[in-house]
Amino acid sequence: MKLIRWVLGRVIILLDVLFSPKPLNRNKLLQSNIDKITKNYKLYQYYACPFCVKVRRFFKKKSLKIELIDAKEEIHKQDLIQNGGRQKVPCLRVQLENKPIRWIYESNDIIEFISTEIESK
Ligand SMILES: N[C@@H](CCC(=O)N[C@@H](CS)C(=O)NCC(=O)O)C(=O)O
Numbered sequence: 001m002k003l004i005r006w007v008l009g010r011v012i013i014l015l016d017v018l019f020s021p022k023p024l025n026r027n028k029l030l031q032s033n034i035d036k037i038t039k040n041y042k043l044y045q046y047y048a049c050p051f052c053v054k055v056r057r058f059f060k061k062k063s064l065k066i067e068l069i070d071a072k073e074e075i076h077k078q079d080l081i082q083n084g085g086r087q088k089v090p091c092l093r094v095q096l097e098n099k100p101i102r103w104i105y106e107s108n109d110i111i112e113f114i115s116t117e118i119e120s121k
Pocket of ligand 1: 046050088107108
């Protein structure tokens with residue numbers, strides 16, 4: 001079972017590389033405004049998780065600079081469990097000034113949240 005999952009993960013990565021989305025080209029000012037928002041985000045993820053690949057492809061397509069955190073590393077795994085509440089990826093950590101940290105699970109919810117945030121720019 002572990003081997004099948006590993007192989008499937010690699011197939012997903014290969015397809016992702018072969019059919020990599022074309023990044024959106026924005027004007028510099030707009031991109032810089034969006035970068036200011038996304039510097040507050042961190043994506044806890046696994047390299048070969050299909051849901052994480054989906055979110056990373058969205059980042060690439062929308063030219064979003066978001067730090068990726070390897071949730072397989074023990075320190076990050078513990079951070080995710082203790083502060084996010086679940087060991088599940090992808091999870092977006094959102095830290096905005098003067099606001100409590102938010103942990104957003106579910107790939108679709110992450111994409112929807114970021115889309116709404118960047119569309120307001
Ligand atoms: N519906 C979720 C599915 C996420 C999911 O199943 N993630 C798996 C990895 S592919 C996971 O974190 N499983 C728990 C674990 O591996 O500890 C989404 O769209 O984000």
